[in-house]
Amino acid sequence: MTENKLPSPxxxxxxxxxxxxxxxxxxxxxFKRRSDGIEGxxxxxxxxxxxxxxxxxxxxxxxxxxxxxxGSQEHSLEPPGGVVEKGEDPIIAGLRELExxxxxxxxxxxxxxxxxxxxxxxxxxxxxxxxxxxxxxxxLNFDQHEELxxxxxxxSELKHLVKSGEITHSIGLNSILLLLLESEHLG
Numbered sequence: 001m002t003e004n005k006l007p008s009p010x011x012x013x014x015x016x017x018x019x020x021x022x023x024x025x026x027x028x029x030x031f032k033r034r035s036d037g038i039e040g041x042x043x044x045x046x047x048x049x050x051x052x053x054x055x056x057x058x059x060x061x062x063x064x065x066x067x068x069x070x071g072s073q074e075h076s077l078e079p080p081g082g083v084v085e086k087g088e089d090p091i092i093a094g095l096r097e098l099e100x101x102x103x104x105x106x107x108x109x110x111x112x113x114x115x116x117x118x119x120x121x122x123x124x125x126x127x128x129x130x131x132x133x134x135x136x137x138x139x140l141n142f143d144q145h146e147e148l149x150x151x152x153x154x155x156s157e158l159k160h161l162v163k164s165g166e167i168t169h170s171i172g173l174n175s176i177l178l179l180l181l182e183s184e185h186l187g
Contacts, residue, residue: 008035023047023083027123043121050117050126051094052081052175055106055134061152062179063104063134068147069169077151077161078172081126090127098131100141102150106131112178117171128175130182155183 010031019026024047032039055063062079069076082097084090091109099105112128142148153161158176161167167176 008033010034013039018043044123045121046123048086049084049090049124050081050171051084051090051097052079052126052128052171053094053098054079054112054128054130054175054179055098055102055104056130056132056155057134057152060155062155062158063098063102064151064153064167065101065148066151067149076169076172077167078169079175080148080150081171084127091129094127094129095131098134099138100143101146101148103136103138103140104134104150105137106134108132110182112175112182115171115174115178126171126174128178130179 010033012029013032014028014030016028017025018028024045027044027046029042029044030039031042053063057063064077065080066075066077068074080098080101081094082101084093091111095105095109108131110130112130114125114127116122117124117126136150140148158167158180162173162176167173
C-alpha cells in the first residue's frame with residue numbers, strides 16, 4: 001500500500017503581467033517549492049470564468065452548437081456557452097449565452113458543477129448549467145466573431161457522440177459527464 005501524501009506546495013514569489021491579450025492576460029509567475037527551495041517561472045492565462053449550458057427540450061433533446069474554433073482550426077460540436085462577466089452569476093450568464101447563441105430559453109436552471117478547463121495553464125473555472133423544457137423563442141444574437149449552427153440530439157445519443165469522436169471539446173465532455181451523472185441520479 002502506498003503512503004497517501006501530497007506533493008510539496010509551491011509558494012508564489014512574484015506575479016507580473018506578461019501580455020494583455022484582450023480576452024485574457026498572460027501572467028508570469030515565479031514559484032518556489034517548499035520542500036527543496038527550487039524556483040521556476042510559469043506562464044498562466046488569467047481570464048474570466050466560463051459557462052457551458054446543457055439545455056434539454058421537453059422531448060429529451062439536447063441543444064448543441066457547431067462552430068469554428070480558431071485554436072484547432074476545425075468545427076466543433078459542443079454545448080453552448082461563453083464568458084461569465086465580472087460579478088455575473090454563472091446561472092444568469094448561462095441563460096444569457098444559451099439565448100444569444102441558440103435562441104433557446106429554459107426552465108429550472110441548475111448548476112451541475114464547476115470544472116477547471118486546464119489547471120496547468122488557466123486560472124479560471126467553467127460552470128456547468130442545466131436547464132429543462134428548453135424551447136426556441138428568440139432570434140440569434142452572435143458576437144462579432146461568432147457564427148454557430150444549433151443542432152438538437154436525443155439525450156440518449158450523447159454517449160455515442162462522445163465515443164464516435166463527434167464531440168471532442170474537453171469542457172463540453174466534462175459538461176456531458178456531469179449531465180449523464182445527474183441523469184443517472186434522477187432516473
